[in-house]
Amino acid sequence: MRPGLISTGSEWNFDLIEAYERAIAEIAADYRLDTYPNQIEIVSAEQMMDAYSSIGMPVGYSHWSYGKEFVAVEQRYRRGEMGLAYEIVLNSNPCIAYLMEENTMPMQALVIAHASFGHNSFFKGNYLFRTWTTADSIIDYLLFARDYIRDCEQRYGEAAVEEVLDSCHALRNYGVDRCKRPAHLSPLQEQARQRTREAQQQDAVNELWRTLPQRDAGPGHDIGDVFPSEPQENLLYFIEKNAPLLSPWQREIVRIVRKLAQYFYPQRQTQVMNEGWATFWHYTLLNRLYDDGRVDDAFMLEFLSSHTNVVAQPAFDHPRYSGINPYALGFAMMRDIRRICETPTAEDRAWFPDLAGSDWISSLDFAMRNYKDESFIAQYLSPQLMRELRLFAIIDDDRQSAYEVSAIHDDAGYRRLRSALAAQYHLGNREPDIQVWRADRRGDRSLTLRHQQRGRRPLAPASADALKHLARLWGFPVRLETVGPEGRVEAMSEAQPQR
Amino acid sequence: MIVDRRLNGRHRNAVNRERFVRRYKDQIRRAVTDAVGKRSITDLDRGERVDIQRKDIAEPFFHHGPGGEREAVHPGNKEFIAGDRLPKPDGGAGGSGSQAGDGGEGEDDFVFVLSREEFLDFFFEDLALPDLVKKRLATIPSTKSVRAGYTQTGVPTNVNIIRSLKSAAARRRVLQTPRRGELKRAEERLSALEAAGSPATEISDAEAEVTRLRKRLASVPFLDTIDLRYNNRVQRPQPTTQAVMFCILDVSGSMDESRKDIAKRFFALLYLFLSRAYDKIEVVFIRHHTQAAEVTEDEFFSARDTGGTIVSSALTLMEQIIDDRYGGDDWNLYAAQASDGDNWLDDSPRCAGMLRESLLPRLQYYAYVQVGAFDEQGLWREYARLASERPHLAMRKIATAADIYPVFRALFARQPTCAPA
The missing domain is CATH 3.40.50.410 (von Willebrand factor, type A domain)
Structure with missing residues (x-):
């Protein structure tokens, strides 16, 4: 073995993993990567599937949907249709990364660089994660949630708990605050607060519904006393605080699902950035290992082979095409930022006057900290990269008999293309905008939601089922209205709670 | 820090899987019924592949359906320029296929395999021999041993230590307390006599009294046979048929x-x-x-x-x-x-x-x-x-x-x- 080499061959052991972790950490420090401490866990394929089907959470409450997910993953894996992810990494402090025992040494090193340094530093640095999640207490909160739900199952029966969970899961994407920062609590505080909250919430709700009994003409005649005073985007929060018929424990379950949805909310908004950042760093860090003579050619060949698979982007007419690969786009953009900093062209100077020629490490760090997918693409997607990826935008209008190419990678199209791609990653565009509009406190106690239509896009038929789940939680009829492009309000559907 | 997790908990999802199976009982039962006809005798107790229609197990959520107007960006342009119009494929009213979360995965069934135990559970669910308990209970009575408090007799293996020591402590207290008072007084008298320089006979009498009382105190045993308590178990007949x-x-x-x-x-x-x-x-x-x-x-x-x-x-x-x-x-x-x-x-x-x-x-x-x-x-x-x-x-x-x-x-x-x- 050449002096300086950490290892040769594909066999791994714990000492080697530690050696690689140390070597990579040294280089990462060179690049000023700021990370949580690492906790690397070796797991078997089966455990990986377990983690996979419970969205990576190391502890979780029981629900049939995780069982379904597990069965599906297991089937696909058994039939060889799907390889397992090489790693799962958890936004926690210390940052927990799972490594699969089947992987070879170069793969383990790749995963360490990717997850334990790439994702880890992203979790620690990005403003969304800093705002919305608490890496310090997530594991404790998961434990609290699991125990609480198990306790409820014992006290109120599995079926009752499952009903609430089903309904909450259906509304999970509408359980996030987009504007307000949640307060962070330690598990003990959480438990203590849960008890007082139980009593208080019930009181508050009773108070709310005390303003009876004048019955008037029914829904819609509640004008003098509008509730809620502003539309509410967080459906689960609204339910938790205001649903008249829920028992305290049910409110707590709503809260748990809501909290977890909030925890995963940043990940859904930073797919491209997060994966791009992690991929960029495993590429940079491992190349540096090679340049320093710490790994051999065989290592690099294996690493590059899987790296290439990860960042492959088939063209739109390729049979394997399934949309834009976030790894590919993110990696390309991160590399592009470095290129603009180090060797800017005249075009780059015109488009990115502040970026061109600056220190790439701090510029990239700034981008990682302060953007999410949408704003990141809107800010940093360069004309050169659009040309490289040969991007083009297509308008699909159901009133037209043909698709229309609205922009391509040329001078006239760069800006339009860039904002179209950014909009594609805007969660507000991807998910229907549905908010709580009215709760009728005097009449039939119904709840009215409004769907603000964008681009005339209708709701899928399955939304009616989701509405039923909302009715179950609310306990009274729930109506859904759609506001069309001209501001016309149409009644869409109505769901009655089952008694 | 590196942790080897391979040794602990596999099957973390076993309970979730079981709940899934319970929830979709009806569909699974149908599959089991179909399966029996196809099997040979030797093959009856084996797991079974179960197909469930995907729509039956979907979890609903609010999302966009096809239609409306949307713009999507794709890579790999070859000959398009802005303004080109591309005819839609027949029946393709839907999106361009790149929209994430459209939920348009294949309509194929959701397939999974029941274990042998699960299969048999479904197989024989709700079956029973009619009127099984009608006849007289079996002549060979089977019994079950159940706890029934404590007794004063028993075999050494059943000694209940806590109970025994408790009653020993009570007995010791009852027997010793009055003697302790007497001893105390006798000792006081002895020291008073010694201090007063009383005659030797009186002192030796007092000494003898103290010694006697000490002996009596010491003769109360720490543990006596009457203290012993035993865990009691009785045989309760179990009805068997x-x-x-x-x-x-x-x-x-x-x-x-x-x-x-x-x-x-x-x-x-x-x-x-x-x-x-x-x-x-x-x-x-x-x-x-x-x-x-x-x-x-x-x-x-x-x-x-x-x-x-x-x-x-x-x-x-x-x-x-x-x-x-x-x-x-x-x-x-x-x-x-x-x-x-x-x-x-x-x-x-x-x-x-x-x-x-x-x-x-x-x-x-x-x-x-x-x-x-x-x-x-x-x-x-x-x-x-x-x-x-x-x-x-x-x-x-x-x-x-x-x-x-x-x-x-x-x-x-x-x-x-x-x-x-």
């Missing part, structure tokens, strides 16, 4: 291979059900053509011989076996008979007569399945007449292998329980 199932199979010439196979599968199912659900049940296998013979389980399911058919030979043998081994009121008796309905002409009334006179009064339940043939011959007609007056004679026809399981379920569906007599 004895049952025997007679399996009667027609192996005559008219039973061709396929009919025999169906009948054997029926019995295989019955046997699997009995051996799984009841540990205390005896099974008697009887094969017959013109003559009947009691055979072992292996022979029953495997051997093949042929001849004419005299059903009453089997009934006679059964009666004989009952008299020999399962007489008295101690046994719950069940019988299941499979035949193609062919019988010697004058034998069928005889069978019905035997059943009516001597067998049915002693039997808890008699199930008859006619295999293969649909026409109602002598035996069926005789039995049918009998069944109308005796409700515990049940009869069904099995035409194809696919009928086996439904018929089996119909025959052994759990009845609304009636109070044991």
